[in-house]
Amino acid sequence: MKVSLAALAAVLLALTVPHWANGAQMFFWETVLIQMLYALSVNLLIGHAGIPSFGQAAFFGVGAYAVGIASTVLPPIALLPLAMALAAVAALAVGAIALRTYGIAFAMVTLAVGQALYTVTLHVSALGGENGLAGIDRGMLFGVSLGSQGAFWYLCACCVGLGILALRTVYLSPFGYLLRAMRDDPVRTRFLGVDVRAQRLAAFVIAGAFGGLAGGLFAYANQIVTPDALAWTRSGDPIIMALIGGMSTFWGPVVGALVYTWVTHAFAEVTPAWILYVGIVFLFFVVVIPEGILSLARILRERFAR
Amino acid sequence: MHNLSLPLVDGLGQGVLLFLIASGLTLVYGVMRVLNFSHGGFFMLGAYFTYSLARGQALPAPALVAIVVAAGLLTALVGALTERGLFRRLYPLPEISSLLGTFALLLVFEGLGRLVWGIAPLSQPQSPAFLGRLHLGSVSIPAYDVFLYAVGAAVVFGLEWLVEKTEFGRMVRATAADRQMAALLGIDVERVFLAMFSLGIFLAGLGGGLVSPLVGLTPDLAVSFIIQAFAIVIVGGLGSIRGTLIAALFFGLLNAYLVALRPGLADFSLYIGMGVFLLLRPQGIMGRAGPAGELNA
Amino acid sequence: MNVATKAGALRIHDLVVSYGANRALDGVSLDVDAGELHAVIGPNGAGKSTLFAAVAGEVKPVSGSVTLDGTDVTTWAPHRRVRFGVARAFQVSRIFPTLTARENVLAAILCREGKASWWWSAVEPTTHERSTAALEDVGLAALAESRGDSLSQGDRKRLEIAMALQLDARLLLLDEPTAGMSPHETSATVALIESLWRRRGLTILLTEHDMSVVFRLAQRLTVMHRGRILCSGAPAEIRGRADVREVYLGHG
Numbered sequence: 022m023k024v025s026l027a028a029l030a031a032v033l034l035a036l037t038v039p040h041w042a043n044g045a046q047m048f049f050w051e052t053v054l055i056q057m058l059y060a061l062s063v064n065l066l067i068g069h070a071g072i073p074s075f076g077q078a079a080f081f082g083v084g085a086y087a088v089g090i091a092s093t094v095l096p097p098i099a100l101l102p103l104a105m106a107l108a109a110v111a112a113l114a115v116g117a118i119a120l121r122t123y124g125i126a127f128a129m130v131t132l133a134v135g136q137a138l139y140t141v142t143l144h145v146s147a148l149g150g151e152n153g154l155a156g157i158d159r160g161m162l163f164g165v166s167l168g169s170q171g172a173f174w175y176l177c178a179c180c181v182g183l184g185i186l187a188l189r190t191v192y193l194s195p196f197g198y199l200l201r202a203m204r205d206d207p208v209r210t211r212f213l214g215v216d217v218r219a220q221r222l223a224a225f226v227i228a229g230a231f232g233g234l235a236g237g238l239f240a241y242a243n244q245i246v247t248p249d250a251l252a253w254t255r256s257g258d259p260i261i262m263a264l265i266g267g268m269s270t271f272w273g274p275v276v277g278a279l280v281y282t283w284v285t286h287a288f289a290e291v292t293p294a295w296i297l298y299v300g301i302v303f304l305f306f307v308v309v310i311p312e313g314i315l316s317l318a319r320i321l322r323e324r325f326a327r
Numbered sequence: 328m329h330n331l332s333l334p335l336v337d338g339l340g341q342g343v344l345l346f347l348i349a350s351g352l353t354l355v356y357g358v359m360r361v362l363n364f365s366h367g368g369f370f371m372l373g374a375y376f377t378y379s380l381a382r383g384q385a386l387p388a389p390a391l392v393a394i395v396v397a398a399g400l401l402t403a404l405v406g407a408l409t410e411r412g413l414f415r416r417l418y419p420l421p422e423i424s425s426l427l428g429t430f431a432l433l434l435v436f437e438g439l440g441r442l443v444w445g446i447a448p449l450s451q452p453q454s455p456a457f458l459g460r461l462h463l464g465s466v467s468i469p470a471y472d473v474f475l476y477a478v479g480a481a482v483v484f485g486l487e488w489l490v491e492k493t494e495f496g497r498m499v500r501a502t503a504a505d506r507q508m509a510a511l512l513g514i515d516v517e518r519v520f521l522a523m524f525s526l527g528i529f530l531a532g533l534g535g536g537l538v539s540p541l542v543g544l545t546p547d548l549a550v551s552f553i554i555q556a557f558a559i560v561i562v563g564g565l566g567s568i569r570g571t572l573i574a575a576l577f578f579g580l581l582n583a584y585l586v587a588l589r590p591g592l593a594d595f596s597l598y599i600g601m602g603v604f605l606l607l608r609p610q611g612i613m614g615r616a617g618p619a620g621e622l623n624a
Numbered sequence: 625m626n627v628a629t630k631a632g633a634l635r636i637h638d639l640v641v642s643y644g645a646n647r648a649l650d651g652v653s654l655d656v657d658a659g660e661l662h663a664v665i666g667p668n669g670a671g672k673s674t675l676f677a678a679v680a681g682e683v684k685p686v687s688g689s690v691t692l693d694g695t696d697v698t699t700w701a702p703h704r705r706v707r708f709g710v711a712r713a714f715q716v717s718r719i720f721p722t723l724t725a726r727e728n729v730l731a732a733i734l735c736r737e738g739k740a741s742w743w744w745s746a747v748e749p750t751t752h753e754r755s756t757a758a759l760e761d762v763g764l765a766a767l768a769e770s771r772g773d774s775l776s777q778g779d780r781k782r783l784e785i786a787m788a789l790q791l792d793a794r795l796l797l798l799d800e801p802t803a804g805m806s807p808h809e810t811s812a813t814v815a816l817i818e819s820l821w822r823r824r825g826l827t828i829l830l831t832e833h834d835m836s837v838v839f840r841l842a843q844r845l846t847v848m849h850r851g852r853i854l855c856s857g858a859p860a861e862i863r864g865r866a867d868v869r870e871v872y873l874g875h876g
Contacts, residue, residue, distance in 0.1 A: 073423055099778040125362060125422065129561045130605050136554055137598035144594070174812065195734040196743035205720035205772075210571055212680070212718070213735040214706035223741065253554065257430060264427060269722065293446055297438020303431035308416050311424055 035178040039171035047170050050241045053282045054181040055235050056262065060274035061188050062231035063259035068268030069192070070224045071204030072120075073128040075256050076135030077232050079115065080108040082142065082251035084233030086239035089154035096160040097167065097176060101237050108233020109226050116225035122220055135256050142248040153247030157240055167241075177238055185275070186229055191227060192271045200224055265306050267313025276314050332466045339578040340472040342579025343479035347534035348552055349559040349571045351527035358503045358523045358565025361417060364429035365409075367553030368418045368436025369528045373402045373535025374544050375444050385452035388474075395536035402532025403525045405478065410524040418520075433549060440546030448543035457540070475537065482530065486568050499523060503566065558601040626630060631693065631796035632709070632827025634679070641674050646769040648674040650851035651688070652679065653800035656844075658693070658794075661821055661828045663838045663859075666848035667872060672831045675848070676797055679829070680712050682704045692795060706735075711793035715800040717780040721773035725783055730757045732787035754790075762786040778809040782816065784810055789820065796831035802837050814840055841864075 038050060042153060059081060066072040087104040088176050095103065104147035119130045149155075167173045168231060190203035191197050203210045211217050240246040249255070258281070259274070266277025310317060352366045376398035381391065413432065417425040457471040490496040502509040502519045510516050535548070543546070559578055563570030580596055585593040634656040641649040649671050656662045664672050677683045679690055681702035689698045697705050707713075720728050730747070732753050734740060759765045762782040767775060775783065781801060788796055801817065802810040814837055821828055821841075832838050838845065838859070845862045846853040849871045853861060861866055 067423075073426075095539055119602075121606055125565070126605050127562065128426070129557060130602050132554065133558065133598040133602040133605075137602065140594035140598065190746075191743045194743045195737075195739035195745070195747055196741055198727065198731055198734060198747065199740045200727075202720050202723065205722050206718055209720065210731075211703050211720040212706055212712045213732050213787065214703050215735060215742075216701075216703050217742045220740065222744070235704065254550075254572040258425065261431075292442075293444035294438045296434050297442060300431050300434030300436075300438055304413075304428060304435065307420075307424055307431055308413070311420070324681050 023152045032182070035182070037111045038178075039109025039174050043253075044164055044170050047174050048242065049253060049282075049286065051174060051177045051238075053279055054177060055238050055242065055260070056282050057231055058181045058184045058188075058238075059235035060259040060262040060266075060278045061185060061271075062235065064263040064268060064274040065188065065191070065228045065231075066140040067260060068199070068263055068270075069197070069204060070200045070221060071207075072221055072224065073124070074131045074228070075128045075223070076115075076133070076261070077132035077228065077259065078253065078255035079131075079135045079138045080112050080229035080232040081236035081239070081255060082138055083108045083111045083229075085234070085240040085246045085250045086142065086148060086154070086236075088237045089149075089157055089246035092157045092160065092240070094116055094160065097241065100160075101180060101234060104237035105230045105234045106207075108236065109230035111233075112226045114223070116222045116229075120221050120225065132253065135251065139248055139251040139253070141230070142251055149247075151248065153245060153249075157244040157246065157247040159241050159244070173241065177242060179239055180234065181295030184234055188227075188231060190269060196220075196222045196223070261303050264311070264312075265303070265313055267315035269312065270315045273313050273315050280314065333521040335580065336466070336468045336597055338580035338583030339576065340469075340475045340579070341583055342576035343475045344534055344538055345552075345555060345559055345579050346479055346572050346575035347482060347530050348539065349556045349563070349575055350486065350568060351530035351534075353555050353560045353563065353566055353568065353571045354527040354530070355524055356560065358499060359414075359418060359520055360422075361414065361425045361429065362422075362557075362560075363414075363527075364426065364553060365430075365432035365436055365549075366527075366531055366556060367551075368433050368439075368549040369402050369406055369531040369533040370538075370552055371436060371440055371546065371549040372405060373398050373430075373532030374451075374539040374548055375440065375449075375535075376401050376532070377536040377539045378444075378449055380542055381451060383449065383451060386454055388454040388456035391454045391457075391540070395533065395539075398536040399529045399533035402535070403529035406528025406532075407521060407525045409475075410521055414520075414524065433553065437546045437549045440549060443543070444546070446546065448545045450543055451539040453540035471540070471546060478533075478537065483568070483572055490568070497523075558597055562601055563606045631658050631825070632656075632660075633693050633831065634795055634827060635689075635691040636675075636679070637689045637691070639678055639690065640677075640686045641671075641678055641683055642686050647851050649678065649688075652848075652853055653688075654853060654856070656827060656829060658827055659825050661841055661843045662830070662846065663842035663844075664829065664831045664846045664848060665833075665835075665838060666854070669850070670848040671851040672848055673799070674851075676712075676799055676829075676831065679795075680710060685752045708743070709792070709794035710797065711788035711791045711795070713781070713784045713788055713799060713801060715803050717777070717784045719772045719775070719783050719787070721771065723772055724778075725750075725759060725764055725772065725775065726755050726768040728788055729786050729790055730755045731792040733758065736791050742778065746787050758786050758790050761789065763818075771849070778802060778805060780811065781805075781813060785816065785820070789824070793826055794825045795805060797830065798828060800832055801830060802832065802834050809825050810834065810837065817841060 038047060041052065063077045064075070066074045084104040084107070087107050090098055091100055095264060115134055119127060119134065122130055143151060160172055162176060165172055165307065199210065199215055199220060201218060203215070207217050226252055236250060240248065262277035262281045263274040265280055266275065267273030285295065285299055288298045306313070348366070348370055352363060355361060355363050377395055380394045380398060386394070417428045453471065457474060459470045460467045461470055461473050490499060498509070498514045498519055501512065502514060502516055506516055555578070559574045560571060563574035578600065580595055581600065582593055585596050636652060636654040639649050639652045640647065658664055664675060666672055674683065678685055681700055685698065689696055691697065692708065692710065695708070697708065720731065723731070725816060730751065733751055734747070756765065756768065759768050762785055764779060764782050764786065767779060798817070802813050805813065818841060830841070844845060844857065845859045846856040847862060847868050854867060855865065
């Protein structure tokens, strides 16, 4: 396993955070990390597999609510994997049916699924309805209470790190290669002997699982989960992040998540109309830099290589 | 019987409103192959323009109607400018890019709504004349609903006439079927795009104006109706006016009946309905099998 | 029991394929021996593409059967047939545009190795080496790191053939391999096909409009017309037949 300098630096940086960041700042960085993981999982589908899923918030939500429901009963070390598993099962169920369509119809079906689950969380009282489930208990890990901000930071960073590692492994694996091939030309891939539908379903389940992990961490970080976790904008945000960073690369969504979360927070503090400026920035990227920030980096690198 | 007729009236009224929003969307897709996420933003503008023109006052029905039409035209103007300025650049891009681009534009509209009109809900009072009811035998229908039915019918027949019976309609159908061929035949494709886009946006603005006396006006309007509109357009078959009408009426009625009989299911039903429908017939009610349907009225 | 165990023997029996009311294949029967280079020709609309689609599994026949080396594959999905040894090259080459030439072949090799669903491991160095060798086989080594969409039509054809070969196919379906090529490219492609055929001994079924290519490569020839087989045999025999001429020249 190759360990790059950047990865090492990131890990070291992560270790120091509780020493210089206050509670609010740590929460911000936890949010960034969670968004990175989530955006990576969504980009697995949209950027790498060519599957336009507009409803990934459904699986994010399954993970979040799983934690919301069982946090007082199970410790995170058991609950987070459970949340992932539940999200994976949900993705399997949805994917088995939704993947019978493709293109825009598929995008709309996934949007519909996301919205349907959203309305469920709004109306079902067992899930807390509009107010959601509060008082999420972060419990203990190896005898250390995770209630403190610092302790939870380490868990969060660790989980996200493992998640990113896992997704990177998938990206570099034979499966990953064939996934990108499938995005380019599903017919050709079929004629290489790949069961395209099964491949897509597998990708969908993997993406759902890691979306669920992100959702679970999100619930722990906020210590409350509301139907907001499943709002359709929650499906749209990671797509924006992936686009800004660069959909065709692996690290694009990571960069995009960082930029997007930071920009959104910065604008939100200034004006309630922040959504206007976010929209403008996003629009700019779609029209002018569709390949994202990382493509700019690549172009610059090529310029300087001369 | 009386109990069941209320949701019928209500549902048809809702259906007409949904149709107005969705018809513009399907029109634009049918001709330009762009699924315009920001369509909801224009809907919101129509509602806000109506409010601003009426100054939030209750007005006599003819005045309100005139204002709603004016709001629709204003919105269409904004639409035309947006088409020239932005949508032009989206046409050549792959489908997902135009989807994302219009999604970004939706956010921009919502932001504009917040900036200009604020987050707090505004209310545009209904005209006194429209508050009355019409009595047909044992059924009493709110006057506004009757008005909506009339508008709906006018739009359906108007569009059908435009697309099927006029010279312009022929050009539109040709462009929708094959834009390169149409250009070769001497059709000014850019003009057709601009005209159809503006028409679609006019319908959205009109829908917004017509909704304004019924709901609290917030920037959320941009977003709340768009997903329903999408559902209707897809189920109706992209590019089909008739399909959109059928789907809109169906969903309007379904929603109205569920609200009356099983309120908990109402919201849910739209999405389940859409999902199930698409699985059984991905091309929609009137669509042709394949990636995109052609414009057929 | 059918004892046709040599690689790539194709037996099509009484195949009927309909598109709605139109009978694209009207009871077609054809035998291709293992290791044979067989060409299917005929005017446009004769049913050649449909025949290929049926052999590849893209269309389901109304009746009839397709048998490969004694195994009935008539109801098999395309990807299953590929695993069994059928490879396809398309008239407009289908390759992966955003992947490099090397990655294109890599995809084929990974599929051959049955690793398409392996999401946990990395790609081994030996596989990378194999991809280089595969490119050299078709003369594309110099373009290994070029993106698929930057390759010329002729190079894409070569890449597609390289991918098909890496699948260790027993039966290769070539759909108009020299369509749209210059005389120079055509020669090169014909030479490539011939040398690979001789080296590998696989069965090739091809369709072509360029008669010089057909007569240079084909051991046997089948002429199709209006969804039916007109005649089959060695190129020399077919060449002289009046009914074949009629089919090509008689209908303006």
